[in-house]
Amino acid sequence: MNASLRVEHLNKKYPAFSLKDVSFEVKPGEIMGFIGRNGAGKTTTLKSIMNLVHYESGSIYAFDNDMTTHELENKQRIGFALSELNYYPNKTIRQLVGVTKRFYKNFDEHKFAEVCRLFNLDLNKKLEELSSGMKVKFSVAIALSHQAELLILDEPTSGLDPVSREEVLDIFRQIVKNKDRAILFSTHITSDLDKCATHITYIHDGTIAYTGIKKDFIDSYLYVKDTTMNKEVLDDYISYKELDGYIEGLIDVEKKDAFVKRGIKPQEPDLDQIMVYLERSKNSESFTL
DSSP, X not given: OOOSEEEEEEEEEOSSOEEEEEEEEEOTTOEEXXXXXXXXXXXXXXXXXXXXXXXXXXXXXXXXXXXXXXHHHHHTTEEEXXXXXXXXXXXXXXXXXXXXXXXXXXXXXXXXXXXXXXXXOOTTSBGGGSOHHHHHHXXXXXXXXXXXXXXXXXXXXXXXXXXHHXXXXXXXXXXXXXXXXXXXXXXXXXXXHHXXXXXXXXXXXXXXXXXXXXXXXXXXXXXXXXXXXXXXXXXXXXEEEEEXXXXXXXXXXXXXXXXHTTTOOOBOOOHHHHHHHHHHHHOOOOOOO
C-alpha cells in the first residue's frame, strides 16, 4: 500500500464557492495538517472524502481502493469525526457505543474500555455532559477500538484548553508511532501543527497552494522584522505591515541576500507567521479608518 489516502483532481461547485482540482495524499506514519482560513474548503474536502457530499469530478482512494466502489470496506478502516459531536446528546457513552459497534466488524469492546480508562472517559456520562476535549477523546477511542488505520478529523483541537490539546497531540503522535497508521486533521491552530504534524496541506480559496513535508514548507520562507524601516526592499516581501518603529513581513528564502546586504537579518518563521502573511498577500481588501 503506497498511501492511506489519495485525493486526485477533486472538484466541487457551490454557488459562491468551489473546490478546484484538489490533490494530495497521506501515507502511513504521517500526520497531515490540513490548513487554511475559515471557508477555504477544508471541511468540504473532508466530507467529500467520506462521500458525505457529492462532488462533480475527481477520484478518492483509501488504501488503494476507490471510495465510491469500496465505500463500506474502506470505512471499516477509517475513523472519522467532524468538529462537534451533537448526535443523541442525551445518550450516555455506553449507550452510544452499543449502537456504534454494530457498524464495525472488528470492534473490540475490551479495547474500547481500555482506551476509555486511559483517557479518563466516564462511560455513564451523557454526550452533552462531555467537554470539547472529552468529545475528541471519545471519537479517537471509537477509531482505535475498530482498528482504524486512517483517522480523518475536522478541527479536533478547536476549543480545547492547553492541557487537553497537548494530551490529544500526544495521542496523535502515539497512534502513528509504528508507521502503520496515518492521520489527516484540519485545524486553524498552527501551533498544534508545529508540535505534531509531519506534513502540511495548505488550501486557499478551494485550491491547494502546497502539499508536502512540513519542514520544506517552513524552509521556503523567512520572517523579517526590520527596525531600520528600509523601504528599498518592500517589493521583495510577499506581504508586510508597517508598524510603530519597524516593518514586519514574510519573504521567499531566495530573497534573503537582498535583506542581509542591508543589515537586516531574516529569521525562520513559524506556521502562524507564514499563514498570516500568505493570506495577507492574497487578500486585496484594504481598510480605511
